[in-house]
Amino acid sequence: MNQVTVRHNFETAHRLPHLGGKCQNLHGHSWWAEVTVAGDLNDQGIVVDFGTLKRHLREWIDTHLDHGAMLGDLDPLVPALEEDGGKLFRFGVAEPSKGLDWPTVENVAELLARVTDDCIDAAGWRGVAVTRVRVTETHVNAAEVVR
Ligand SMILES: Nc1nc2c(c(=O)[nH]1)N=C([C@H](O)[C@H](O)COP(=O)(O)OP(=O)(O)OP(=O)(O)O)CN2
């Protein structure tokens, strides 16, 4: 089995009112996502094409998260931001964030693992699977999903 990894970054606000303290304030991070997929080498000598994987992932992240805000669906700020018409990604409402109630780093990593699952399906890559997603919100804070 071989693995390949791609990275992308996004500038996105979030807040975690259920944690209290400073995390309950709406604040932004320069996030990095590092996504690893694994599979056997195909007859071109690659697991998957870097460019195709990045295109899928970047398109989703840039459309839904970049220069927007991530809030839990139960967050009282949701109606205000929706009314304002700003870019808002609501966690826990529907796939791919169903069951992920708040935009913690851990849940952002799980969300991007699911988004990558969808990329793999859309690209028709057989025998390829997500093995690791690492998300950093600051230089010192990171979370990983390892499958
Ligand atoms: N396990 C998690 N813990 C925390 C999360 C999280 O998503 N998962 N998130 C936060 C806050 O969102 C915050 O952005 C980070 O808080 P913290 O590291 O405490 O604050 P600083 O970035 O200011 O840390 P310094 O290293 O002191 O600068 C909190 N916890």
Ligand SMILES: [Zn+2]
């Ligand atoms: Zn934060």
